[in-house]
Amino acid sequence: MVDMSKSAPNRMVNGPSGPKPKRAFTPSNLIVYGTLIVFSIYYLLPLYVMLMTSLKDMAEVRAGNIFSPPNDLTFQPWIKAWSQACTGINCDGLSRGFGNSVRILIPSLIISVAVASVSGYALSFWRFKGSEVFFNVLIIGAFIPYQIMLYPIVIILREMGIYGTLGGLVMVHTIFGMPINTLLFRNYFASVPVELFKAARVDGAGFWQIFFRIMLPMSLPIFVVSMIIQVTGIWNDFLFGVVYTKPAIYPMTVQLNNIVNSVQGVKEYNVNMAATLLTGLVPLIIYFVSGKLFVRGIAAGAVKG
Template sequence: MRGAGGAPGEAALAQSGKQPPSPARPPRSGWARAFTPARLGVYGFLMMAALFFLLPLYVMVATSVKPMEEIRLGALFALPVAPTFEPWRAAWQSACTGLECSGIQGGFWNSVRIVVPSAVLSILVGAVNGYALSFWRIRGASVLFGVLMAGAFIPAQVMLYPMVRMLAAADLFGTLPGVVLVHTVFGMPVMTLLFRNYYAALPQELFKAARIDGGGFWRIFFELMLPMSVPVVVVALIMQVTGIWNDFLLGLVFAGTENLPMTVQLNNIINTTTGERLYNVNMAATILTSLVPLTLYFVSGRWFVRGIASGAVKG
């Protein structure tokens, strides 16, 4: 039975058990789809977060290129009228870091000499420990892993005095090898946890096949496991380089006067006052100190995300 319009009648639809079709909704415009309440909330949160992080950076950069005459006016957020890079040159070459006025460049090269061996050694030791704890089930491996996990959460301040006594007894206190050893020891628990969780997610069949082919401990590690560990190595490298570069406490205590890292030199520049406090030089020195971790994050950020997504922190 059909109605006057040729469409199925309501009685026929009710008899067949079908519901009459609902009227089609008009399509929403592009503006309505783009500015839903949920999206507006997300955009608002992102804008507030961007302002929270970018506003201090803007103040630092703007102040670092202002002459002191403009800074004395108190216009903190104003753009520089007569920008100059003289504060950057002074921060790098001639700012006073205590009794010496040779800028922050000495601390930069000290940080490089500390970071490179410390990061490489801590990552290598952590990779070997994680590999051994994942595939070579030695007696007491679970206890050792528990000790390493506990060591990852012990504050460094608790271990300062014992480490000072041990390094002094070994004639390493205040030397470059001494501070490298300290950073390696403190980074080993976290790196072991990171690599152990990554290797635990790999198929055991790969390891068993390598054992059947006659591979030993080191051959399997260097020829099979290490080439497969590129994602987690990138994550570990970012964590260690930024952590060691930004460290202040261990460098201050263990590096000695000849090997003070850049963070300690920055603190000396800011707290050294001979006459007028040069805020533009202080800001330039702060930016110079943070350039390495900032550059590392911007360049390798997507690799860090890939490493995390590939199972770098799976349990």
Template sequence: MSQTSTMAGASRVAATNAVQEARGPRPKPFFTPRKIIIYSLLVVFSMYYLFPLYVMFTTSLKSMPEIRFGNIFALPVAPNFDAWVKAWTSACTGLNCQGLAPGFWNSVKITIPSTIISIFIAAVNGYALINWRFKGSEIFFAILIFGSFIPYQVFLYPMVIIARELGIFGTLQAVIIVHTIFGMPILTLLFRNYFASLPQELFKAARVDGAGFWRIFFEIMLPMSLPIFVVALILQVTGIWNDFLFGVVFAGTQNYPMTVQLNNIVNSAQGTPEYNVNMAATVLTGLVPLAVYFVSGKWFVRGVAAGAVKG
């Protein structure tokens, strides 16, 4: 007891001395309890996400006998890309044995038009909702947002009927239209909030200068909106690329996107499961969203923050 109080006293004296001698930048010790806790938590959470990726990647480079050996965390003895080649060119998705390649191109054919059309319409929506308020624009917006709270599965059956009646069920157009519609609420919200954060006076100045709806949109608003377009692009590309439900329901067998074909490879009931091929196919399917994230992640954060300032 007495010893601790002396120690406390001593440290207090030391502290006073330190304060009197204080000069220049404040010392920043690295090993403080706070930092140790923060970094351990970060490490634990990173492991949580990185370990499955590690297992997936190493397994895809192993041969089947090596996998059967059972050491899933071990590094591959003789790493090779045979499984990747097989997954891409000759793995069997149901009855077809052409690998993932056709699925990849189907996904591209679905993702690119869906992304462009949905982003364009949503940008015009958001711009009109903020700058060209019309009677009932608030109600229109409320209904649109309400749509984003209803689970997709609820819409599935009516959408199938509509697609059938339009004669487009089982085609690329059907998936593209469905993706465009379901991307609308969140994208419109995103663009609306971003345009709301731009100064209203710019819009007024352009109107005094005589510019109309499209001219202001293309010449004034769009050049200022790159960050939010990148956000929308990432959201749509990852969302549509990773979609399984709409692809399997609306696209038709010959247009199945990569995710559906991946499922068919991994869940095939015949023969022994080829884990290395399954893992390679999974990594291949995930590469596109991963690449998009790494290329534009910086913009993503910036755009989300910019849109969040005003609502």
């Protein structure tokens, strides 16, 4: 046994052991933190200007000092942007577009993430003849420009009788979200030890039992990544919304464009800024709530496989 009574005084005389603690303010740290602060200010400054402008009345906006906080705080621009601003012949603000965006987002998100997760799981553990060719086709599909697909999809939706409907737009978002999400899930599941899958097979577990009882409980980070990618892409989409729907069911981004680019009457910059912030709130909230899981999922699912 070690004589602790003798070793303790020796440690006190010799001083603490272990690596020397690093100084917080070294030249390299100052450069790194300084660079991060500069870039943070660069990216946050437009958001600050938008927020300050949206809280001012037009008389104060016309004064020209865009960086100053409002002298008389007002939320009237936000109220008008939400329920009174005109988007074409309708003057009900962004509220109608918000409802349309939610009705587009929820089914597109659920279907695309569910199908992509099962597809990625199958491509990782249940290889079939031609699976590699199928996977390569999916990867190619992830990098095809949307613009070259617009007119063919219009014809397909017209022949199916769902052109100009929310159901047609949901189908478009679901299909275009499949390649990148399948790639993420496939790479994530490929990082799971194959011995775990083989042990489940020995115990008699089938395709769906392994998926629901083993894969799903350990896949929360990659599900969060997939959901954030889909929510951001679907909610911020303008091109598909303006091409595949009609004015009565325009999503929020199309209505925002109609408000900002309106050429009738006085240009209300405070209302425009409030409308822009309202449109971007949903993705911002999701990023803030699930930011840590997003980083974990990207690290696990984007670089392995």
